Amino acid sequence: MEQKNPEKIPNWKSDFPISTEKATHISRREFAKFLGLLSGVLALSNGAIVIKALAFPSKPLEGDHFVCNEDEVPVGKMIQFEIQGDMVIPYILIHLQENEWRAFEQKCTHLACAVRYREEEQKIECPCHNGWFSADTGEVLQGPPPRPLPQLEVVRKEGKVYVRQAEEPYAT
Ligand code: FES
Numbered sequence: 001m002e003q004k005n006p007e008k009i010p011n012w013k014s015d016f017p018i019s020t021e022k023a024t025h026i027s028r029r030e031f032a033k034f035l036g037l038l039s040g041v042l043a044l045s046n047g048a049i050v051i052k053a054l055a056f057p058s059k060p061l062e063g064d065h066f067v068c069n070e071d072e073v074p075v076g077k078m079i080q081f082e083i084q085g086d087m088v089i090p091y092i093l094i095h096l097q098e099n100e101w102r103a104f105e106q107k108c109t110h111l112a113c114a115v116r117y118r119e120e121e122q123k124i125e126c127p128c129h130n131g132w133f134s135a136d137t138g139e140v141l142q143g144p145p146p147r148p149l150p151q152l153e154v155v156r157k158e159g160k161v162y163v164r165q166a167e168e169p170y171a172t
Pocket residue numbers: 108109110111112113126127128129130131143144145
């Protein structure tokens with residue numbers, strides 16, 4: 001076995017005398033502390049989202065609001081948009097089928113995560129807790145959301161897409 005010559009040990013090793021084994025070992029207590037900290041951070045961020053949603057409730061929209069030109073969203077695709085003067089709520093516009101458009105609030109009715117249209121499923125998904133909504137009506141199909149997604153009425157004029165406040169309940 002080769003003897004190590006202490007004089008050949010690089011300076012930085014003598015300055016930082018920590019063995020690899022000690023440096024990579026994580027005790028159960030340290031891991032439990034990390035999990036506790038992570039849970040706290042997640043709870044705080046979820047709480048902030050809920051407080052924001054409660055502090056800034058949805059207001060009824062007035063008038064028609066331009067979203068995009070029809071040819072900007074192919075069939076099966078979705079875009080996210082906001083309404084001028086109401087930056088609190090993000091919305092999604094879905095080009096469901098030829099001449100079929102839908103617009104919903106993008107905030108999940110469970111804990112306000114951002115929902116997205118899944119073209120291959122033809123449904124709206126909330127990835128936070130596996131919630132699913134109908135892309136046609138916004139009704140809850142699966143998961144913890146307690147209410148349907150609020151929906152806007154989509155109006156098309158001369159190749160342009162607008163949204164307006166929908167009658168309750170919104171009929172397509
Ligand atoms: S926040 Fe959407 S399912 Fe929980």
